[in-house]
Amino acid sequence: MTRTHTHTHTRGAYDVARVRSHFPQLAPGAGLGAAHFDGPGGTQTPEVVARAVYDVLVGPLANDDVVTPAERNAGQAVTAGREAMADLLGADPGAVVFGRSMTALTMDLARTMARSWGPGDEVVVTRLDHDSNVRSWTIAAERAGATVRWLDFDPATGELDDVADVLSDRTRLVAVTAASNLIGTRPPIEAIAAAVHDAGALLHVDGVHYTAHVAVDVAALGADTYVCSPYKFLGPHCGVLAGRPEVLEGLRPDKLVPASDRVPERFELGTPAYELLAGTAAAVDFLAGLVPGEGTRRERVLASYAALEEHEDRLRARVEQALEALPGVTLHARAARRTPTLLATFAGRDPHDVRRALAAHNVNAPAGTFYAYEGARRLGLGDVGGLRIGLAPYTDDDDVDRLLDALAECLAGA
Structure with a gap:
């Protein structure tokens, strides 16, 4: 045919x-x-991204510092990665966290946030979400003695139910996807954020699938924290968390004593994968050049x-x-x-x-x-x-x- x-x-x-x-x-x-x-599970990688990863690995490389060329190369990779993701997400580069995966970042974030939860507090998750944006929060809530409330969706239309139905004055956090990795549904995140904030709660958004297809503006969406995965949008395998700086400043994750207490380093356990940050920056540059144009990235x-x-x-x-x-x-x-x-x-x-x-x-x-x-x-x-x-x-x-x-x-x- x-x-x-x-x-x-x-x-x-x-x-x-x-x-x-x-x-x-x-x-x-x-x-x-x-x-x-098969892109929703991970896209193919353009040559320029692979080259960026290669260049970091074969160039002189050491732990991030400013004395030797090897140290400076590491620092440049970190700066490039944060600035690129900030440009992609409309975020503050000083509030861009890199991690092993979106799931690892979300699990760590949930454990950290749950320290302030207790019996009577409520956490909302949805049946539309990837399990990483469900179980991370239900496990943390149950350990803290908080109540889990579920937001459903209509199986006939794929539309998420009204978040107002599950909010109360005890809601501490709502976790929702910006786009379903299973059926593509894009919930009205801006409206959800307004309702969540009116209830005095925080909004965590899984943007893994969304970021691959839709221009992101974290502030306009109303997300307090937002996670995504560069390998879903032509980059290498790692995870990214972007948050409102004041939210991240108020969180105290577990960390090693000599490790930096600055945000975003406070949330990054161990030495960064410098080559993956460089590859992520290259992927954002590639996305910015999908069509010819001028202006800022x-x-x-x-x-x-x-x-x-x-x-x-x-x-x-x-x-x-x-x-x-x-x-x-x-x-x-x-x-x-x-x-x-x-x-x-x-x-x-x-x-x-x-x-x-x-x-x-x-x-x-x-x-x-x-x-x-x-x-x-x-x-x-x-x-x-x-x-x-x-x-x-x-x-x-x-x-x-x-x-x-x-x-x-x-x-x-x-």
């Missing part, structure tokens, strides 16, 4: 061929050239993300329209605002079998629940889950053609 597609370029033209040219793994060849719809980030959203939304619409026409396919991504991430199930077919059939066509789309433990159960999908189709900055129409042709063949029993 041969598909045809047409589209027109608009303002801030998104040249996906130019973007793809920076990814060696997308080139045709032995073991390469797959159509990747922050301004270029915003322009690039505007073009990226338009590109991904167009491709998402193509995929949705085609899947809805295939027999026996159920799409679970139905929220009014959502990322270009679809979860599909197939009548009479195990999604893992569909995944394997796609892989035989060199199309990568994983199946499962993707640690959205509560969400998969709310949708009635248990431990099996569904097939997740996620778009990324390098996804093009040819990728979509390959996905749709392979799916049609698979579901036809070929």
